[in-house]
Amino acid sequence: MGVLLLVLLYAASTRAAKTYTITTTWNGGAIDHKPVQLTLSPSSDQQYLELSIDAPFFNDPPSPPGPAGQAFYGLWNYEVVEAFFLNDDNQYLEVERVTIRHSLPLEVTTQRNPTTKSWTGLAKIPITYLPPTVTKFNAYAIHGSGKDRMYESLYPAPENASNPDFHALQYFQPINMSELLPDQPNAPMSELWEDALQGVFPYNITTTWNNLPVPNTPVQFTLQGFQAGVELNVTAPFYNDPAPNGTAGQPFYGLWDYEVVEMFFLNDNDEYLEVELGPWGEHLLLLLKGERNTIKHSLPLDFLVTERTMPIENKPGIWKGSAMIPPGYFPPNVTRMNAYAIHGVDDARDYQALHPAPNNDPDYPQPDFHRLSLFRAIDFEFQLSNNSEYSDVWLDAMASSSTTISVGSGHKALLVALLSLTVVGAAWFAGSW
Template identity: 50%
Template sequence: MSSAMTFNISTIWDGRPIDHDPVIISLDRDRCNNVIMSVDAPFFNDPANPGGTPGQPFPGLWDYEVAEAFFLNDQNDYLEVELSPHGQHLLLLLHGVRNSFKQQLPLTYKATIKNDRWTGEATIPSSYFPPKVTKFNAYAIHGSGTNRTYESLYPVPTGKYKDPDFHKLDYFQPINFKGLLASNWSPQYTSDEWKQYYPNMTYKISTIWDGQPIYHDPVIISLEKDGHNNVIMSVDAPFFNDPANPGGTPGQPFSGLWDYEVAEAFFLNDQNDYLEVELSPHGQHLLLLLHGVRKSFKQQLPLTYTATIKNDRWTGKATIPGSYFPPKVTKFNAYAIHGSGTNRTYESLYPVPAGKYTDPDFHKLDYFQPINFKGLLPGNWSPQYTSEEWKPYYPIVG
């Protein structure tokens, strides 16, 4: 099935109809996981060529004849793409409304003018898009002075605003970007351009608890934020079915889950307070809050969690409320367990030194490693951070 999408810009910015053929913007993907943005539009030649080098960025391109596309996610992070009939382009990354933090990104772009029409094709690297794009809008501008015309795919309501503003994000509409570029929605999606706001947090557990290598595909644990101060923890792992299903209700806590097949993640702060998350391929879970080594004071916290087994692999997705984490998480470790009896296997992301200990112990906090949790969940590091779950040790003031 084709992933191509085509949009006709047939209205002025405030919903009135245009009086010429519409600007047509099409989106597709290529074999290299780029998005191809194509433009087929009437050519007004007003304003005239801005004079920049074709194929290169041009600051202030929005002051000329241009076609634009905005790609938005639920955190109000977005990519703005501007294309000129004369070959110049301008790409901006924005973190919040009009808050541009990168401009003039390089782009493979070519435009052609033929009589009274122009076409353009841009190859947009997938890493330019913020994670999990959900909404979209497209625009076109031409004309000078009182004849300056601003057109919009999804306009604002007629009469509600006095002047055009292409950053009215509330009026953007849904786009099936997952269908266009599935990797943008993957828990393993990473981007150098967006890493200051979406740090790479995909971890592969490739060693036994004492540093010996494993001999199967690693358990992969990914962390990302959503738009509601939650952390999404995803698991992609081999399925051993050993031990068998513990029998608890899927989606509910299960005491002693660590005795079964499980993937785990520990989130630690500098006061040795930590959250332990255990996820089963069969849908059960177990969350514990600990104040000091092994000193659990809350267990079996509720969790939105689903798991799926398919042949010899399983995946799971948990939505962990921000309030479950102790303040100012600084370190992390992850684990996986499977097998029975003498085949019981304990695996660790950050293992202890080989030969130092005789038995596995996942609470060796000194071997946890730094995590940029502030980048993942900034609210956890805020001086105003509060948590009902942790208030016995971090009282809520005020």
């Protein structure tokens, strides 16, 4: 077996750190290059576990096709470094692929050194991503293509193991998390983990369409899958803008011109479902095949506004609503999503986005909710277990639609996984490469 190096360090700030070096292949063989080094340390406010990486850069395979700085499902097929955090209930963190959540957002920075053919990275892992009472740890590195694919492990499997398996939990080794995060061993399960175990996925819209902080309480919504469909629950500020001339519980075409919360579900063929919900009870659902190409709209929906309180002076009220979206409304193989909130009238119109456009970017001069490149990954397989085929609703819509149904110029003006933390030296991190 190869030698494993574990060093306990203390930075100048007296914050503890643990440094690990991956010196063996997945089954204990020797490696023929500079080893990957990982360092774990707490943030100064104890709200993040910081993972620093110093690794050789092989550029093999080439960088993934996804945008830098965003989650990329399938990253394990590329050049990556992975770290797993496990507890005694076999719950573990993997911000890459999991059994209950994946594609969680992560704050990262990286640098690549062409001279030394190496790369460094820093990932800030929110402590809420960790399962309760982490007791074991392992780390891995992967590079190469085809028959030259190399799998390396901090704590390897036995030499006679048949195949590399980074989820073979019996090879994980103890880690004393109290030396890094003193409160972690006794901390209760985070709300993120509790929601994920129950199949509830929460989201908060905290930014404007161009990535500025929203001034008021953010719109909150949750998704939860059932046999009848996906339940979408919204809790949002209520501004009492002029109401649409519609009927509560019925579709209202043009709802995007009013106070509204919207959510989009997209697949890799640019087919998407748009769901719009208003505080007065109207709704609008559209099927789109291609950017802004509506092929069906005004589908019926079981939607109910359950609460609405009026604003008081300059403080908005609140409205809550619940919708059950039938499984057949979603395009097959949903992989990405975005969500938006709109309120205000005329020049005071305010556009907010879950995944916003960059601030002051000339490529994004105005809000546009159909900029599909801004959509980000969603672990939708945990919402609908069978989302692989076109439903009759989609088949009928595609068969009957020969022309684009415009959604209107006004609408154009709208707009980690829980189980190892995987980081890549080529494209997963945002960086000035």
